[in-house]
Structure formats: C-alpha cells, structure tokens
Amino acid sequence: MMRLVLLGPPGAGKGTQAERLAKKFGVPQISTGDILREARAKGTSLGQQAEAYMKSGALVPDEVVVGIVRERLQEMDCETGYILDGFPRSVAQAKALEQTLVELGQELSAVVSIDVSEDELTRRLLVRKREDDNETVIRKRLKVYTQQTAPVVDYYRSQSLLKKIDGIGSIDEIFERIVKAGDFSNNGHS
Ligand code: AMP
Numbered sequence: 001m002m003r004l005v006l007l008g009p010p011g012a013g014k015g016t017q018a019e020r021l022a023k024k025f026g027v028p029q030i031s032t033g034d035i036l037r038e039a040r041a042k043g044t045s046l047g048q049q050a051e052a053y054m055k056s057g058a059l060v061p062d063e064v065v066v067g068i069v070r071e072r073l074q075e076m077d078c079e080t081g082y083i084l085d086g087f088p089r090s091v092a093q094a095k096a097l098e099q100t101l102v103e104l105g106q107e108l109s110a111v112v113s114i115d116v117s118e119d120e121l122t123r124r125l126l127v128r129k130r131e132d133d134n135e136t137v138i139r140k141r142l143k144v145y146t147q148q149t150a151p152v153v154d155y156y157r158s159q160s161l162l163k164k165i166d167g168i169g170s171i172d173e174i175f176e177r178i179v180k181a182g183d184f185s186n187n188g189h190s
Pocket of ligand 1: 032033034053055057058060061062085086088141
C-alpha cells in the first residue's frame with residue numbers, strides 16, 4: 001500500500017516524480033494544481049472560484065481544495081493507494097487531511113519532502129516558465145511556500161512521518177531516493 005504525500009517547494013520536481021511513482025506503483029497521482037487547472041480550462045464554477053488566486057500565485061482557499069481531495073480520495077482507484085502532489089499546502093489542509101483519513105480508516109505510508117535551495121528553485125522556475133509563471137508570480141509562489149507550506153513540513157516532522165531527501169540530482173536519482181525513503185521498493189509492479 002502506498003499512500004504518499006510529496007512535499008517540496010514549487011520547482012522541486014514534485015509533479016515529475018509523482019507521475020513516475022504513479023506509473024511504477026500503479027496508483028493515481030492526485031495533483032490539486034492539475035485538478036484546478038483543468039477546472040479553469042473548462043470554466044466550471046470551481047475553476048472560476050480558483051482563477052484569481054491561481055493567477056496571483058496565492059493559495060486557493062483551504063475549504064475548496066480540502067473538498068476536492070476529500071471527494072477524490074473516495075474514488076475507487078484510490079483503494080490501493082495514491083500520491084498526493086501539491087496537497088496539503090497549509091497546516092489547516094494537513095489537519096483536514098488527517099481528519100479525512102481517520103474517517104476513511106486510512107493512514108499515510110510516508111511523507112517525503114524534496115529539498116532544494118531557494119537559489120536553485122528561482123533558477124529552475126524561471127527556466128520552466130509556464131503561462132502562470134511570470135517572475136512576480138514566481139516570487140509570490142515561493143513566498144507563499146515559505147509562509148504557508150513550509151510549516152507543513154514541520155507538522156509532519158513532529159508526527160515522525162517525514163522523510164527528507166536531497167532534490168539536487170537527475171530525475172532517476174531523485175526517484176530512487178524517494179522509493180528508498182518511503183521504503184516502497186517492494187510495492188512495485190515491475
Ligand atoms: P501547482 O501546480 O501545484 O503549483 O498549483 C498551481 C496553483 O494552484 C497554486 O499556485 C495555487 O494557486 C493552486 N493550488 C494547487 N494546489 C493547492 C492547494 N493544495 N491549496 C491551495 N491552492 C492550491
């Protein structure tokens with residue numbers, strides 16, 4: 001069973017690693033960023049609600065994302081586990097997740113935090129340049145990370161669930177570090 005939370009600042013490579021882990025271990029990647037972007041693209045009411053926050057690099061309100069994740073975790077494909085990518089992003093979200101897991105009778109298998117220095121992040125984010133990635137937004141997202149999401153790392157550390165890994169290296173190297181840190185090597189399909 002793999003119920004993994006991947007933490008790390010924007011630009012740490014969470015999305016890339018979550019996608020690979022999902023493929024290798026046959027569990028869904030649950031990215032709140034992807035879900036919100038899709039809602040935006042479709043122009044649903046969720047998308048409209050999220051629009052202004054996402055544009056500025058701020059967090060979408062906790063109740064909104066908590067509701068998304070709570071529903072998503074109850075879908076069938078989550079029965080054998082999942083990878084949470086980009087959630088929780090605040091201590092309030094982490095606590096809401098804990099409550100949801102209690103309700104579902106589940107426990108996380110690990111929380112892995114990908115460590116990358118701020119200088120390296122700024123460099124990577126400027127190279128990546130998604131449409132929502134101009135320099136002002138990038139700085140805002142890093143600030144939001146430091147102020148609202150970094151405390152989530154401390155929260156999981158205090159619960160002894162946290163494994164930190166070095167986020168500098170090749171995609172393969174970092175992948176192996178995550179598998180090792182979470183002790184997932186026996187869960188794979190291949
Ligand atoms: P991401 O692709 O994970 O970087 O997310 C892109 C944007 O979606 C973020 O800058 C936030 O505006 C919003 N978002 C994604 N996940 C969350 C979350 N867990 N809580 C609040 N906002 C989120």
